[in-house]
Amino acid sequence: MIPLAALQQRYASLLPYLLLPLLAWQLDELPPRLLPAAGALLGVALWLHFYRQYRHVADTPTTTSQAAAQGYCECFGEAAALDGPPLVTPFGGMRCVWYQAERRPNGRQQRPQRSERLCSDDSFRLLDRRGEIIVQPAGASIEARHQRSWHDGDDVLSERWIAIGDPLYALGELRSLGGQPDRQAFRDDLQLTLNEWKQDPAQLLRRFDQNGDGTLSSEEWEHARQTAHGEVGRNHRALAAIPLSHHLQRPADRRPFIISWRSPQDTAGALRRLAWSHAACALLATLWLARGG
Incomplete structure (x- = not known):
């Protein structure tokens, strides 16, 4: 303080x-x-x-x-x-x-x-x-x-x-x-969630590599996006209740x-x-x- x-x-x-x-006046030596x-x-x-x-x-x-x-x-x-x-x-x-x-x-x-x-x-x-x-x-x-x-x-x-x-x-x-987050906050949080998932590729493959070929196809990546979309949506609904x-x-x-x-x-x-x-x-x-x- x-x-x-x-x-x-x-x-x-x-x-x-x-x-x-x-x-x-007092310190003449200065x-x-x-x-x-x-x-x-x-x-x-x-x-x-x-x-x-x-x-x-x-x-x-x-x-x-x-x-x-x-x-x-x-x-x-x-x-x-x-x-x-x-x-x-x-x-x-x-x-x-x-x-x-x-x-x-x-x-x-x-x-x-x-x-x-x-x-x-x-x-x-x-x-x-x-x-x-x-x-x-x-x-x-x-x-x-x-x-x-x-x-x-x-x-x-x-x-x-x-x-x-x-x-x-x-x-x-x-x-x-x-309060209710705005649309830009939703987009930012969605991108942040996906970026966090990308930091752990092994975990990302375990969750969304459905055919086990070691890569995520476009359909599998879309599934990951929809899952992230749902998680962010639930979090924002909880925030809206505050x-x-x-x-x-x-x-x-x-x-x-x-x-x-x-x-x-x-x-x-x-x-x-x-x-x-x-x-x-x-x-x-x-x-x-x-x-x-």
């Missing part, structure tokens, strides 16, 4: 730029151009990262569960839990559909203590006016609406979570399971997988502002570099 915190924590990526002048060059490179890299996310959010049309097409898409609705035991945050016991929690030492202990991080990867539902989509959050950048932190003895506990009923935006790869469900998950390629409580327009606007903030910081660092560091 790669959690993306609330909007204020998104802008925490700008904090390193504020540290550069302080480091330049080459004068090193820190501004590092700031410029960091700004360009983060501008490209967030601008890429912004373009994906802005350029991908919002779809509904009923009209959802296979592939990369975005959806907007509200969060709901799947059937089963309720999910709660581990420290505060808040009812939710997703959480990320951390226990870390407050720094007062004499002995170093390890931090503990917990994150749920359980699937949950995105409900819209037309139906539902199952969201599989593993690998997503997540912006949660709720977050809090508090002290517990020598530890600092923090949690953020998506609550039931929260607005829910999701951008990722959509896959549909169950209710159709849509699943949104991490794309197989490197396109962004984003979950947020903000609307598509607000999510795009936040990413755009963040991208250009990094571009402005990169420009300032370049001007600093041009002046000799």
Whole structure:
């Protein structure tokens, strides 16, 4: 899981730029151009990262569960839990559909203590006016609406979570399971079955070489095709009995997988502002570099 915190924590990526002048003042032994060059490179890299996310959010049309097409898409609705035991945050016991929690030492202990991080990867539902989509959050950048932190003895506990009923935006790869397969899927599965049978010629001959001459005649091959046709048909009828469900998950390629409580327009606007903030910081660092560091 790669959690993306609330909007204020998104802008925490700008904090390193504020540290550069302080480091330049305290570390006189560093080459004068090193820190501004590092700031410029960091700004360009983060501008490209967030601008890429912004373009994906802005350029991908919002779809509904009923009209959802296979592939990369975005959806907007509200969060709901799947059937089963309720999910709660581990420290505060808040009812939710997703959480990320951390226990870390407050720094007062004499002995170093390890931090503990917990994150749920359980699937949950995105409900819209037309139906539902199952969201599989593993690998997503997540912006949660709720977050809090508090002290517990020598530890600092923090949690953020998506609550039931929260607005829910999701951008990722959509896959549909169950339902009646189409004709192209039938043809593809028929060809796949025949290709699998061809990988074992001895078994293929034992099943369909009726005259035992060691080869398959055209009639025998047609019999094999009809047998494969029947097997694929039975499998597809079983699939048709399974209710159709849509699943949104991490794309197989490197396109962004984003979950947020903000609307598509607000999510795009936040990413755009963040991208250009990094571009402005990169420009300032370049001007600093041009002046000799």
